[in-house]
Amino acid sequence: DTAVSQTPKYLVTQMGNDKSIKCEQNLGHDTMYWYKQDSKKFLKIMFSYNNKELIINETVPNRFSPKSPDKAHLNLHINSLELGDSAVYFCASSQDRSENTQYFGPGTRLTVL
Amino acid sequence: QQQVKQSPQSLIVQKGGISIINCAYENTAFDYFPWYQQFPGKGPALLIAIRPDVSEKKEGRFTISFNKSAKQFSLHIMDSQPGDSATYFCADPNAGGTSYGKLTFGQGTILTVHP
Numbered sequence: 001d002t003a004v005s006q007t008p009k010y011l012v013t014q015m016g017n018d019k020s021i022k023c024e025q026n027l028g029h030d031t032m033y034w035y036k037q038d039s040k041k042f043l044k045i046m047f048s049y050n051n052k053e054l055i056i057n058e059t060v061p062n063r064f065s066p067k068s069p070d071k072a073h074l075n076l077h078i079n080s081l082e083l084g085d086s087a088v089y090f091c092a093s094s095q096d097r098s099e100n101t102q103y104f105g106p107g108t109r110l111t112v113l
Numbered sequence: 114q115q116q117v118k119q120s121p122q123s124l125i126v127q128k129g130g131i132s133i134i135n136c137a138y139e140n141t142a143f144d145y146f147p148w149y150q151q152f153p154g155k156g157p158a159l160l161i162a163i164r165p166d167v168s169e170k171k172e173g174r175f176t177i178s179f180n181k182s183a184k185q186f187s188l189h190i191m192d193s194q195p196g197d198s199a200t201y202f203c204a205d206p207n208a209g210g211t212s213y214g215k216l217t218f219g220q221g222t223i224l225t226v227h228p
Contacts, residue, residue, distance in 0.1 A: 004156075041200055043157065043218040056215055090156050100145040100206045100216060104156030 003027050004105035006091050012111045013081055020077045021108045023091030031055075032074040033092040033102065034066060043090070049074055050097045081112045117205045119219025126226050132190040134222045136203035139184070147216070148177060148188050149202040157202060161188070193226045200224070 004025045013019055025032060033056070034046040047066040048056035054066070063079040074091060091105040118137040126132045138146065145164060149157035163170045163177040163186065170177050176189040190197055200223050204216040 041151075041221045041223075043202060043221070045215060045217075048215070092156075100147055100204070101159055101162065102216065104149075104158065106156050107154075 004091055004093055004103050006089075006105040006108050008108060009106065010109050010111075012113065014113055015081055015083060017081050018077070018079045019081060019110070020075055021089055021091075021110075023074045023076070023105055025072055025091075025093040025103070025105075027093055027095075027103060029093040029103075030071055030096045031094045032068065032071070033094075034074065034076050035090040035092060035104075037088045037090060037107070039087070047074075047076075048097070055097060078110075081110075083112050086110055086112045117203060117217050117219040119203050119222060121222060122220065123223040124225070126193045126224065128193065128195060128226055128228050130193050130226075132188075132193045132197070132224055132226070134188045134201055134203070134224075135185055136187070136205070136219050137183075137185050138205045139207050145206060146177070146179075146186055147204050148175075149204065149218075151200045151202065151221075153199075160201070190224075193224075195226045195228050198224055198226050 007022050031050045033048045035043050037043045046058055046060050049068040051071050052068045065077045068074045088107045088109050090107045092102040094102045120135050147162035148160045150160040151157040161172050161175050161177055168179050174191045179186050200221045202221050203219040
């Protein structure tokens with residue numbers, strides 16, 4: 001059984017388009033995260049939700065909007081895609097906001113042409 | 114942007130050798146320092162973690178140790194195997210301030226173990 005799943009695995013799109021990445025966890029965790037990993041493998045947190053409430057919002061362009069319909073799902077919508085948005089996006093979850101053991105999904109490789 | 118200093122950036126080791134990766138931390142306000150392992154095309158996975166009130170933790174061939182005077186924690190991989198070839202990340206739960214659950218990752222170390 002997949003603990004943290006993301007769709008799609010690969011996403012290739014043109015500059016200026018709007019796209020979404022979906023994430024689901026079946027671990028019963030309260031907290032979910034979005035990370036961006038760039039071409040140098042640097043892993044940086046973007047957002048975190050605890051029980052559908054936004055608790056971490058890093059300096060991310062407002063073209064990025066997370067949405068958590070319930071505590072098992074955290075989606076990422078990106079408007080007006082730019083070349084610099086090309087990266088691998090990882091969803092993760094943890095038991096709660098104080099728990100540093102985070103379980104990562106397989107990633108979504110976004111390529112903006 | 115807050116970063117955690119991790120070294121070396123890359124490491125090549127012969128099979129059976131010891132791999133050592135170091136990370137500098139800021140403080141120990143939060144109490145759980147994890148190391149993550151990432152294989153190509155996969156997400157990071159928790160490898161081992163340690164509390165700062167423990168000087169060393171061993172799980173199989175993997176050991177984390179704290180050097181409080183140097184404000185450093187290290188990952189040692191004993192008897193390194195080709196299957197250990199991956200990117201390793203330390204994470205500091207304190208580097209980002211007081212946000213719970215906010216892990217600031219090191220830059221990563223690409224480990225290659227030659228057969």
